[in-house]
Amino acid sequence: MSLTHAPAGAVRQGSLRELNLALVLGRIATADRPPSRADLATATGLTRATVSAVVEDLLAGRLVSESDPAPRSGAGRPARGLVLADQGPAGLGLEVNVDYLAVCVVDLAGQVRHRTVHRADLRPVAPADALARLVEMAGAAREDAARHGLTLVGAALAVPGLVDDAGLVRLAPNLGWRDVPVPALLAEHPPLIEQVPGVPALVVDNEANLAALGELHSQPPGPSSFLHISGEVGIGAGIVLDGALFRGVRGWSGEIGHLPVHPEGRPCRCGGQGCLEQYAGQEAIVTAAGLARAELPADTATARLAELAEAGDADALRALHDAGTALGVAVAGVVNLLDLDTVVLGGGYAALAPWLCPPVLAEIGARVLTAAWSPVTVRPSTLGAEAAAVGAAGSVVRRIVAQPAGWLARAG
Amino acid sequence: MSLTHAPAGAVRQGSLRELNLALVLGRIATADRPPSRADLATATGLTRATVSAVVEDLLAGRLVSESDPAPRSGAGRPARGLVLADQGPAGLGLEVNVDYLAVCVVDLAGQVRHRTVHRADLRPVAPADALARLVEMAGAAREDAARHGLTLVGAALAVPGLVDDAGLVRLAPNLGWRDVPVPALLAEHPPLIEQVPGVPALVVDNEANLAALGELHSQPPGPSSFLHISGEVGIGAGIVLDGALFRGVRGWSGEIGHLPVHPEGRPCRCGGQGCLEQYAGQEAIVTAAGLARAELPADTATARLAELAEAGDADALRALHDAGTALGVAVAGVVNLLDLDTVVLGGGYAALAPWLCPPVLAEIGARVLTAAWSPVTVRPSTLGAEAAAVGAAGSVVRRIVAQPAGWLARAG
DNA sequence: GCTATTTGTTCAGCGATTGAATTATTTGCC
DNA sequence: GGCAAATAATTCAATCGCTGAACAAATAGC
Numbered sequence: 001m002s003l004t005h006a007p008a009g010a011v012r013q014g015s016l017r018e019l020n021l022a023l024v025l026g027r028i029a030t031a032d033r034p035p036s037r038a039d040l041a042t043a044t045g046l047t048r049a050t051v052s053a054v055v056e057d058l059l060a061g062r063l064v065s066e067s068d069p070a071p072r073s074g075a076g077r078p079a080r081g082l083v084l085a086d087q088g089p090a091g092l093g094l095e096v097n098v099d100y101l102a103v104c105v106v107d108l109a110g111q112v113r114h115r116t117v118h119r120a121d122l123r124p125v126a127p128a129d130a131l132a133r134l135v136e137m138a139g140a141a142r143e144d145a146a147r148h149g150l151t152l153v154g155a156a157l158a159v160p161g162l163v164d165d166a167g168l169v170r171l172a173p174n175l176g177w178r179d180v181p182v183p184a185l186l187a188e189h190p191p192l193i194e195q196v197p198g199v200p201a202l203v204v205d206n207e208a209n210l211a212a213l214g215e216l217h218s219q220p221p222g223p224s225s226f227l228h229i230s231g232e233v234g235i236g237a238g239i240v241l242d243g244a245l246f247r248g249v250r251g252w253s254g255e256i257g258h259l260p261v262h263p264e265g266r267p268c269r270c271g272g273q274g275c276l277e278q279y280a281g282q283e284a285i286v287t288a289a290g291l292a293r294a295e296l297p298a299d300t301a302t303a304r305l306a307e308l309a310e311a312g313d314a315d316a317l318r319a320l321h322d323a324g325t326a327l328g329v330a331v332a333g334v335v336n337l338l339d340l341d342t343v344v345l346g347g348g349y350a351a352l353a354p355w356l357c358p359p360v361l362a363e364i365g366a367r368v369l370t371a372a373w374s375p376v377t378v379r380p381s382t383l384g385a386e387a388a389a390v391g392a393a394g395s396v397v398r399r400i401v402a403q404p405a406g407w408l409a410r411a412g
Numbered sequence: 413m414s415l416t417h418a419p420a421g422a423v424r425q426g427s428l429r430e431l432n433l434a435l436v437l438g439r440i441a442t443a444d445r446p447p448s449r450a451d452l453a454t455a456t457g458l459t460r461a462t463v464s465a466v467v468e469d470l471l472a473g474r475l476v477s478e479s480d481p482a483p484r485s486g487a488g489r490p491a492r493g494l495v496l497a498d499q500g501p502a503g504l505g506l507e508v509n510v511d512y513l514a515v516c517v518v519d520l521a522g523q524v525r526h527r528t529v530h531r532a533d534l535r536p537v538a539p540a541d542a543l544a545r546l547v548e549m550a551g552a553a554r555e556d557a558a559r560h561g562l563t564l565v566g567a568a569l570a571v572p573g574l575v576d577d578a579g580l581v582r583l584a585p586n587l588g589w590r591d592v593p594v595p596a597l598l599a600e601h602p603p604l605i606e607q608v609p610g611v612p613a614l615v616v617d618n619e620a621n622l623a624a625l626g627e628l629h630s631q632p633p634g635p636s637s638f639l640h641i642s643g644e645v646g647i648g649a650g651i652v653l654d655g656a657l658f659r660g661v662r663g664w665s666g667e668i669g670h671l672p673v674h675p676e677g678r679p680c681r682c683g684g685q686g687c688l689e690q691y692a693g694q695e696a697i698v699t700a701a702g703l704a705r706a707e708l709p710a711d712t713a714t715a716r717l718a719e720l721a722e723a724g725d726a727d728a729l730r731a732l733h734d735a736g737t738a739l740g741v742a743v744a745g746v747v748n749l750l751d752l753d754t755v756v757l758g759g760g761y762a763a764l765a766p767w768l769c770p771p772v773l774a775e776i777g778a779r780v781l782t783a784a785w786s787p788v789t790v791r792p793s794t795l796g797a798e799a800a801a802v803g804a805a806g807s808v809v810r811r812i813v814a815q816p817a818g819w820l821a822r823a824g
Numbered sequence: 825g826c827t828a829t830t831t832g833t834t835c836a837g838c839g840a841t842t843g844a845a846t847t848a849t850t851t852g853c854c
Numbered sequence: 855g856g857c858a859a860a861t862a863a864t865t866c867a868a869t870c871g872c873t874g875a876a877c878a879a880a881t882a883g884c
Contacts, residue, residue, distance in 0.1 A: 075860045339661050850862100
């Protein structure tokens with residue numbers, strides 16, 4: 001039932017303006033060329049009078065600005081193009097991963113305006129210390145952002161593990177974290193965020209989820225429903241349905257790493273048998289390729305593997321083919337279940353995509369009933385290594401775009 | 413991003429009333445006791461003045477009526493309870509299945525007001541003839557409905573197969589249908605439906621999807637996210653997320669029958685190997701239990717199997733245990749992927765649930781990473797055999813409840 | 825019979841959208 | 855160069871629907 005879903009609560013007089021602010025701003029955000037007020041009127045169905053009034057609010061709140069290059073040329077008064085402001089609210093993205101810390105700032109338009117990566121093995125570091133380092137990096141990011149006229153209105157932290165609604169990291173096995181109360185630990189540091197109604201100061205979420213969100217909002221815009229697979233030590237998936245991340249009942253969706261691909265196969269640390277992770281996880285691939293994994297950190301191992309495959313190393317090629325086949329079995333199951341037409345390989349898989357895609361596609365072709373009518377695209381992620389941090393920061397500014405009324409109420 | 417999703421288009425002056433009509437009517441529909449106007453005001457956040465105006469519209473359009481038993485007793489003016497009208501718009505549910513045709517009428521409140529089942533082997537019957545019989549049954553249903561003051565405002569047809577957006581049945585393997593243009597075939601018969609803006613006259617959908625919708629709207633209300641598995645000859649699943657059926661990019665989601673449970677196992681007609689259907693499909697179970705399947709139609713075979721299991725027949729019990737284990741492997745994968753907390757066994761599985769649930773739960777417990785923190789419920793469907801027809805009819809009236817403005821515009 | 829209490833309605837006020845008229849600014853043609 | 859056509863954006867009275875407060879209705883308890 002694809003009904004236009006109504007707002008949850010009461011629709012008051014003022015909601016009308018709130019909804020139309022969001023409608024117009026969203027249109028400006030997704031347009032490929034800066035639209036004029038007249039363009040917006042025809043696109044949204046509102047009258048030009050209303051659009052003018054709404055745009056005036058947005059201009060006053062510095063969420064949009066008028067662009068110099070006119071969107072049209074020809075007879076008639078020239079239109080004034082509207083673009084998202086390159087100053088004003090911005091999102092702070094944070095990421096703790098096994099071998100790096102990342103911080104970035106993304107503006108309203110989705111541009112990455114600041115980026116810092118600190119490479120280090122985080123496994124021996126206590127959570128509180130890791131977060132303290134991250135806060136230090138974030139402080140520098142905030143100052144840099146302020147110099148560009150950007151105000152941080154919210155932060156999102158990506159963690160490779162299970163996170164509950166309150167931001168408690170239940171389990172991040174590869175990081176060695178268990179029951180880490182991130183919000184409480186971060187509350188001990190001076191706040192970097194200017195609170196805005198409707199935008200949570202801090203969201204903690206799974207790295208795979210946030211990387212998928214980053215992919216969703218990357219340029220050029222891709223499909224609105226897809227599966228994003230982050231192949232790290234574990235294998236996580238972010239499921240994007242109709243332009244929204246699907247989190248599951250408790251926010252623990254996407255545990256694709258424990259789909260069974262050989263039900264009577266190798267035992268897995270999850271307690272099951274033959275889980276995907278045992279055949280297509282980073283350690284499994286590296287080991288199968290004959291690389292002594294202990295000598296290398298995860299990202300270097302992946303790069304080395306790509307080098308070997310490039311050079312035609314038989315062991316590497318076979319390891320990648322086997323991993324791709326296992327991945328394909330799992331992905332085919334997901335596609336059968338959810339009827340998705342796009343699968344994005346992210347994280348460590350992105351660099352290995354040239355060798356993983358063919359066997360994945362082969363399994364999809366063999367196992368997906370509907371593949372004959374509708375082809376499935378499998379492609380590497382367009383975002384770089386710290387996709388989750390970018391997606392995290394992007395998720396903050398998307399809230400401003402989706403609910404501009406909160407920011408405008410603040411800005412006066 | 414669980415933002416309150418705004419309406420897709422422009423929010424005009426009149427949309428406000430439309431949205432609040434839907435809000436108030438939805439509240440009346442989901443309340444456990446007939447709410448008063450005052451109850452609705454506090455529940456929705458609207459003022460009592462607005463609620464009174466909205467309710468007046470709903471009463472005038474005969475979508476709700478005032479109930480006799482007052483919702484409250486005590487000091488103060490007695491409240492007048494509001495309930496969904498038992499006259500007015502109703503939905504027509506149709507179902508073509510392998511061994512029966514079913515027609516039913518469901519009123520606004522979700523009550524089944526008419527029900528006809530015609531048992532026959534439909535495999536040798538041409539699609540046009542099967543639909544003609546269904547139309548005949550529907551005509552009688554319409555007359556019966558009219559006698560109760562019900563007007564049919566839309567129809568939904570459940571088919572055990574893949575259906576595209578236009579209502580074309582691409583493939584219904586167990587029925588022997590391929591590329592059947594249902595809307596065109598039904599257009600040759602006189603219309604039974606009174607057109608209402610916003611309500612499609614005919615929707616054709618997968619039987620598993622509509623059965624899941626029926627479960628969603630069954631009384632008492634259950635969870636808003638769950639997996640509904642219809643175990644017939646094939647195995648289909650309806651995925652309900654946040655109170656809405658998830659259809660996938662092309663409407664072909666839920667093909668759980670082809671999740672791999674033994675990737676190097678038996679070949680499947682889909683082209684893959686070791687698909688769930690080969691281990692937990694009705695034929696597989698019946699054969700494994702030692703019943704000669706040819707002698708029995710599908711529903712009788714299931715009943716017989718339940719009898720044997722009840723009597724302690726070792727072969728039947730083993731067959732059910734093995735099928736349940738295979739089903740559990742697949743369900744565990746789905747739960748890992750989507751983080752659902754409820755699985756409903758419907759269709760042929762409903763009657764076999766006492767024997768299927770334990771092995772399914774065992775596999776979930778062993779393979780689902782998060783099962784330790786959040787238990788998963790596995791239970792049989794509460795609806796009867798023709799759940800899809802009831803769900804189909806229910807999906808029609810749900811549209812009226814979700815968008816009452818269309819009906820009100822018609823009724824004046 | 826009076827008061828407290830709760831329900832539901834009435835009504836002036838107001839915010840936001842609408843549609844038509846008006847102003848603003850350019851291109852192209854004579 | 856000047857004028858008409860075309861397109862963009864604004865202004866303004868009218869209207870729709872929600873709000874808040876006052877008011878009328880109806881009952882229980884004392």
